[in-house]
Amino acid sequence: MEKNDSHSILMGYLAWIFGFIGAHRFYYGKPVTGTIWFFTCGLFFIGWIIDLFLIPAMDREADNTFIMGDTNYSVTWVLLFFLGVFGVHRMYMGKWLTGLLYLCTFGLFGLGLLFDYLTLNNQIDEINGRHSAWA
Incomplete structure (x- = not known):
């Protein structure tokens, strides 16, 4: 295993x-x-x-x-820590629309960043779980 x-x-x-x-x-x-x-x-x-x-x-x-998968937890967190206001972490996760929204609104004026700090592991877990279900 x-x-x-x-x-x-x-x-x-x-x-x-x-x-x-x-x-x-x-x-x-x-x-x-x-x-x-x-x-x-x-x-x-x-x-x-x-x-x-x-x-x-x-x-x-x-x-x-948390489920391992195509979306790497460490990479996503580094992107959130350093480039979160630009939505790069969301684009990396395949959430292009909200990533572009973050880019134009500096992370939805900080509130989106707060949401992501509180829920990012679960967001990645959901993406990785969905991807492994498709495999």
Whole structure:
């Protein structure tokens, strides 16, 4: 049986560098705690330091939860982190119409970006599940 490696532990540690704003928690599909980390600077930096040791467990949990497929989680998250206001991550996922809409509205004035931070793993999971069903 092939191991599902939907998320990269290296990407998790790179996102942890910005983890005081919850980046690694959003990446691993934990939007509620990611939001808490965002508003409290990683639980006043204490939770952020503890997360350094929890990333391997978060990686295993994400690998067991989300479906691997043609749309790569790490690539999509990097595109969201750095080019989200331009909708490049949505274009990469094949959502060209909303990608162009993000491009013209700077990520729907930031609200679309917020939505994507909270739901991106599920969006990718749905796309990958649909693609694997077609195969």
